[in-house]
Structures are given as C-alpha cells and as structure tokens.
Amino acid sequence: xxxxxxxxxxxxxxxxxxxxxxxxxxxxxxxxxxxxxxxxxxxxxxxxxxxxxxxxxxxxxxxxxxxxxxxxxxxxxxxxxxxxxxxxxxxxxxxxxxxxxxxxxxxxxxxxxxxxxxxxxxxxxxxxxxxxxxxxxxxxxxxxxxxxxxxxxxxxxxxxxxxxxxxxxxxxxxxxxxxxxxxxxxxxxxxxxxxxxxxxxxxxxxxxxxxxxxxxxxxxxxxxxxxxxxxxxxxxxxxxxxxxxxxxxxxxxxxxxxxxxxxxxxxxxxxxxxxxxxxxxxxxxxxxxxxxxxxxxxxxxxxxxxxxxxxxxxxxxxxxxxxxxxxxxxxxxxxxxxxxxxx
Numbered sequence: 001x002x003x004x005x006x007x008x009x010x011x012x013x014x015x016x017x018x019x020x021x022x023x024x025x026x027x028x029x030x031x032x033x034x035x036x037x038x039x040x041x042x043x044x045x046x047x048x049x050x051x052x053x054x055x056x057x058x059x060x061x062x063x064x065x066x067x068x069x070x071x072x073x074x075x076x077x078x079x080x081x082x083x084x085x086x087x088x089x090x091x092x093x094x095x096x097x098x099x100x101x102x103x104x105x106x107x108x109x110x111x112x113x114x115x116x117x118x119x120x121x122x123x124x125x126x127x128x129x130x131x132x133x134x135x136x137x138x139x140x141x142x143x144x145x146x147x148x149x150x151x152x153x154x155x156x157x158x159x160x161x162x163x164x165x166x167x168x169x170x171x172x173x174x175x176x177x178x179x180x181x182x183x184x185x186x187x188x189x190x191x192x193x194x195x196x197x198x199x200x201x202x203x204x205x206x207x208x209x210x211x212x213x214x215x216x217x218x219x220x221x222x223x224x225x226x227x228x229x230x231x232x233x234x235x236x237x238x239x240x241x242x243x244x245x246x247x248x249x250x251x252x253x254x255x256x257x258x259x260x261x262x263x264x265x266x267x268x269x270x271x272x273x274x275x276x277x278x279x280x281x282x283x284x285x286x287x288x289x290x291x292x293x294x295x296x297x298x299x300x301x302x303x304x305x306x307x308x309x310x311x312x313x314x315x316x317x318x319x320x321x322x323x324x325x326x327x328x329x330x331x332x333x334x335x336x337x338x339x340x341x342x343x
Contacts, residue, residue: 016291018226023288024302025068026225030060030281031306033084036093039310040083040100044260048318049100053114056084058255061280062187063088065228066155070236073150075123075141077134078157080115081187081254082127085157089122093313103320110323111331132158132165135184139171142182142245153181153239155232161192163206172247176213179244183235184210186247187222189254194266210247222250223278226287253278 016023037055044053056063063084078085086096091107099106100114107119108127117127125141128134138156145152162168163186175182186206190196197204210217216238220231228250235246253275257264288294 013292014290016287016293018229020288020291020293022068023284023291023293026061026064027281027284027288027294028302028306029064029067029088030225030284031302032093032309033060033063033087034281035306035310036087036096036313037083039314040097041256041260043100043314049114050102051113051115052080053100053260054081054258055254055256055260056081058275058279059187059189059222059252060084060088061225061228061284062157062185062222062250062252065222065225066185066232069229069232070155071152073123073152074236075125075145075152075154076157077125077138077141077154078127079131079134079159079162080127080129081159082115082117086117086119086122086124089119089124091117091119091122091124093309094316095119097310097313098317098320101317101320102322103317104323104327105316105320109327109331111327132162132167134158135162135165135168136171138184139175139180139182142175142180142239143178145181146178151240153183153236155183155185157185157187159192160186160188160190160197160206161195161200162186163209164192164201172210172213172215172245175245176215179242181239181242182245183232183239184215184245184247185250187250187252189252191254191258191266193258194262194264196266205249207247207249215245215247217247217249219249219251222252223275223280223283225280225284 033056037057040049041055043049067088076085076089083096095107099108099110099112099117102110102113104110107117112118112127115127115129118124135156135158138154141154188206192200203209207217207219221227231248235248238246255272285299
C-alpha cells in the first residue's frame with residue numbers, strides 16, 4: 001500500500017521552477033512554524049504560556065518565502081504576531097519556546113514574552129506591541145544601512161490595522177524622499193483584531209496606499225510561498241540598486257482568532273474552510289509531489305523531524321529557570337560613547 005502511495009505521487013512529474021532544496025526549505029520551515037504554533041496554543045490553554053499570545057497559523061508563507069529571497073545581513077522587524085519570523089530566520093525552537101514561557105534561556109532572556117521576541121544573531125529586531133510602531137523603526141533601520149553604505153535592507157512587516165496609523169504615512173513619505181532600502185509588508189489577513197478591513201478603510205486594496213507616494217506597490221498571493229519569494233526578490237533588487245522602498249500587500253489568512261482570547265465569532269466556518277482549501281503548506285507539498293521531489297514517506301519523515309524538534313523545545317523550556325528578579329533592571333539603559341560633546 002505504501003509503495004502504491006509513493007508511486008502515485010511521482011508518476012506524472014511537472015518541471016518545477018525552483019530546486020528540490022528550495023522546496024524542502026520552504027516546506028520544513030512552514031511546517032515547523034505550524035506545529036510550533038499549534039503546540040503553543042495547547043500550552044497556553046494549560047496556562048504554561050501566559051499573557052498575550054498571537055498565533056501565525058495560516059500565515060507561514062509570509063515569513064518563509066521572504067527569508068529565501070533575502071540575505072543574511074538584512075534586518076527584519078514586525079508587529080506582535082512574531083513567533084513565525086524568528087523561527088523562519090533560524091532562531092532555535094528552544095529559544096522561542098523558552099521566551100514564550102518567560103524563561104531565562106529565551107531569545108529575549110524571558111523578559112519579552114510572546115509579543116516582544118528579539119534575536120540579534122539572525123538580525124531580527126522585534127516583535128513590537130504598539131500597533132504600527134515598528135513602521136518608522138523599519139524606515140530608521142533602512143536609513144542606517146544607507147548611511148553606512150551597506151548592501152543590506154530592512155523588511156518591515158505590519159498587520160492590516162497598522163495601515164490606518166499616521167506613523168505609517170510619515171514613514172512612507174520619508175522612505176520615498178530619501179530612497180531608503182526598505183520593503184514594507186502588510187500581512188493582510190482581513191481583520192484588524194476582530195474588525196474587517198471593509199468596515200475600517202475606504203481603501204480595501206491596501207497596496208494602493210503606497211501609490212500616493214509613488215512607491216512601487218503590489219498585491220501578493222501570500223497563500224503561496226513561491227509568489228511571496230518572487231515579490232520580495234523583486235523588491236529587494238530594487239532596494240539594493242538604490243531605487244528605494246516597495247510596499248507589498250501579502251493577502252493571507254489566519255485560521256485562529258486575533259489572539260488566544262479571541263473566539264473569532266465574527267467569521268463564518270465557511271469562510272475559514274475556504275481559506276484552508278488554499279493552505280500554503282498543502283500547496284507547497286502538492287508542488288513537491290508534482291515535481292517528483294518528494295513522496296508520502298519523505299513527508300512523513302519531515303513531519304516526524306519537526307514534531308521531535310517542537311517537543312524537544314517544550315522539554316527544554318519547562319526545565320529552564322526563570323530569570324532572576326534583578327534582571328528587571330538590566331538592559332534598560334545603554335552606555336554610549338559619543339564622538340563629540342555639545343557644550
């Protein structure tokens with residue numbers, strides 16, 4: 001039976017646009033984020049994770065497709081739905097899970113929690129709780145890259161609620177004026193908390209907001225990892241040539257509520273199921289089958305590998321110590337040496 005299954009997934013191969021290695025990277029990373037977030041939801045229900053918790057289930061391609069299109073030295077910043085981004089970038093599952101449990105071994109030393117993940121080692125600059133607050137910070141990170149004459153850029157993510165913040169428009173204006181190497185991304189999952197885009201904005205095709213600044217802008221099917229990769233690759237090329245920012249509207253969907261406290265009763269079951277039929281992980285898997293890159297047995301091995309990693313992260317986090325209370329006073333101020341003193 002297993003042999004018949006394997007045969008059925010490879011009998012009619014289609015020429016793939018991307019390599020087997022790329023598809024394996026995409027699939028494993030998206031699967032890791034999915035299984036990690038499912039486990040985080042379970043642990044939240046058991047009160048092992050406390051406070052706010054915003055899951056990334058359904059939106060995995062938004063982060064993973066961008067990672068494959070960018071370089072190691074590029075900077076990343078996002079809002080508070082931020083577990084998936086560091087996992088996609090290479091932060092260990094242990095460090096992210098420990099942070100969720102407020103443990104000393106977490107990527108923010110247990111002081112950031114779900115909403116304020118940071119990992120300097122992979123150039124992930126947070127994790128920010130103020131709606132839209134990361135947008136001017138993203139422009140600032142890009143300004144630093146231009147000022148220092150590097151070939152790097154910043155990719156700045158936000159939710160659809162953030163596009164109604166004034167700081168976004170100020171950042172867009174400056175980014176275009178100074179041609180900053182920044183890619184602005186709105187992960188449009190249709191709902192700012194529990195309110196649909198249609199009820200809060202006259203402009204429902206959000207990418208068009210960038211056009212008023214003459215900023216290259218486009219909608220992207222973010223339920224497919226390939227289209228995310230391609231859009232970010234185009235935007236990155238433009239930024240590195242000195243042509244300035246791009247605004248991408250990633251049209252995606254979250255299967256769960258805005259946060260763990262949200263029952264999401266404002267959506268119909270039919271709507272959720274319709275989006276699940278376009279699931280980014282399933283679409284990636286089917287592309288792998290069609291190209292002859294993988295069999296059911298290969299997928300099962302990857303599933304097992306991912307689950308082992310997630311379960312290991314839980315054990316690690318549970319066994320890790322809490323930070324010393326005195327840690328509340330560390331990392332608050334930074335001693336800086338200024339090149340000059342104004343008198």
